[in-house]
Amino acid sequence: MQSLQGSILVVDDNAVIRQILKLALEQNHHHVTMATDGQEAIELMEKHYFDLILLDIMMPKMNGFQVLEHIAKVPELAQIPVIVISADGQIDNAIRCIQLGAEDYLVKPPNQTLLRTRVNASLRKKFLHDQEQAHQAEMERMYEAVKDANQAKTEFIAMAAHELRNPLSQIATTNALFSRVGELNPAQTQLLEKVNFSLERMKALIVDLDDISRLETGNMRVALQPLNLVELIYKTADSLQQDVISRSHSLTLNVPSDMPLVCADRERMIQVLTNLMGNALKYTPNGGQITVTAVHQKHAKAVHVTIRDTGLGIQADEQRQIFTKFFRSGDTDVRARPGTGLGLYITKSLVEMQNGRIWFDSKYGQGTQFHFTLQLASEATKTELDSDTAVSG
Numbered sequence: 001m002q003s004l005q006g007s008i009l010v011v012d013d014n015a016v017i018r019q020i021l022k023l024a025l026e027q028n029h030h031h032v033t034m035a036t037d038g039q040e041a042i043e044l045m046e047k048h049y050f051d052l053i054l055l056d057i058m059m060p061k062m063n064g065f066q067v068l069e070h071i072a073k074v075p076e077l078a079q080i081p082v083i084v085i086s087a088d089g090q091i092d093n094a095i096r097c098i099q100l101g102a103e104d105y106l107v108k109p110p111n112q113t114l115l116r117t118r119v120n121a122s123l124r125k126k127f128l129h130d131q132e133q134a135h136q137a138e139m140e141r142m143y144e145a146v147k148d149a150n151q152a153k154t155e156f157i158a159m160a161a162h163e164l165r166n167p168l169s170q171i172a173t174t175n176a177l178f179s180r181v182g183e184l185n186p187a188q189t190q191l192l193e194k195v196n197f198s199l200e201r202m203k204a205l206i207v208d209l210d211d212i213s214r215l216e217t218g219n220m221r222v223a224l225q226p227l228n229l230v231e232l233i234y235k236t237a238d239s240l241q242q243d244v245i246s247r248s249h250s251l252t253l254n255v256p257s258d259m260p261l262v263c264a265d266r267e268r269m270i271q272v273l274t275n276l277m278g279n280a281l282k283y284t285p286n287g288g289q290i291t292v293t294a295v296h297q298k299h300a301k302a303v304h305v306t307i308r309d310t311g312l313g314i315q316a317d318e319q320r321q322i323f324t325k326f327f328r329s330g331d332t333d334v335r336a337r338p339g340t341g342l343g344l345y346i347t348k349s350l351v352e353m354q355n356g357r358i359w360f361d362s363k364y365g366q367g368t369q370f371h372f373t374l375q376l377a378s379e380a381t382k383t384e385l386d387s388d389t390a391v392s393g
Helices: 015-027 038-047 064-073 091-099 112-180 186-217 229-239 241-246 266-282 316-321 343-353 379-389
Strands: 007-011 031-035 052-055 082-086 104-107 225-227 250-254 262-264 289-297 302-309 357-363 367-375
Touching: 007 015, 007 038, 015 031, 015 112, 031 038, 038 052, 038 064, 052 064, 052 112, 064 082, 064 091, 082 091, 082 112, 091 104, 104 112, 112 186, 186 343, 225 266, 229 241, 229 250, 229 266, 229 289, 229 302, 241 250, 241 266, 262 266, 262 367, 266 289, 266 302, 266 343, 266 367, 343 357
Parallel strands: 007 031, 007 052, 052 082, 082 104, 250 289
Antiparallel strands: 225 262, 289 302, 302 367, 357 367
16 A cells, blocks of 8 residues: 655654654655643644644653643544554553543554554545545535526516516516507508517526526515416416417317315416416417316315317427426427527426425427426315405405
């Protein structure tokens, strides 16, 4: 085994033993410092860094046991391995030294080969510990740097979302006024429609950015209360009818009218349903089939909702990333459709914040099924808040 080189403190009141140890250690290219008693050793430890200490037991002023006790109380010194080298071969003293933190115990005069082996083993252990500590410190530094970067990013996103609202509102207002100044020709109408479409996309992006900021800062709140999910599904589907018609899709709702209430946040569930059903419409080629199914799972005391489409599907190697922030598929057909890569991350976060679970299964080129479950509202809460939380017709 290759010998390691270190800075070693030899503590012994016997000048001959000190010299023997010094010569033996320097033959292996160690840097050696010597102390004649325990008190001098501690003073040297406070001023210099050592990789290893060779310590005698019976010394004036401060014996080896006291030195070990002192070392154990100082975290910086406690990391230094100590090999006790003593003329006292009693097993009780050896045990006591080990209990006080000594790494090893040798009897004077130590065998040179044994001394070299024990010193090398202790140094190797110390150096490995130092490397681990340095690695841990570097990981902590990197973690803090990443955390600071994420905080700065979150603050920027929040600021950007806030700052974009006013100019977009002004553009929307100005755009609306054009229809009042006189009749527009077809080309002008077409241009305004494009502007309005872009405004809607920007508004949706601002909402997503605002939600991301709230999620990352822990400021997203949900008000859980009994909710009529059936009526909410129908209302969401009705709001998307224009997209269904324009794309010649077929939208089928298999949702029993007697479904029990779930425990959820109404506004957030509108967001979840709009995102999942809207994605199904967007990523299904014209003339596709979208089916929304809701099932009461009595054994699980939950409602299971499935949104199935006959759309583009998700490539197998991309499926693990589908709920990550800003992920956009590399598929050219998918990228041809507008999107930020934030919707599914937000949707998953919102479902889980409402004590639900969300997952999917997909076959590329054949379609995707998104599933989520929500817990049923408790009977006590249902009775108390039913009239306030049910969605009106």
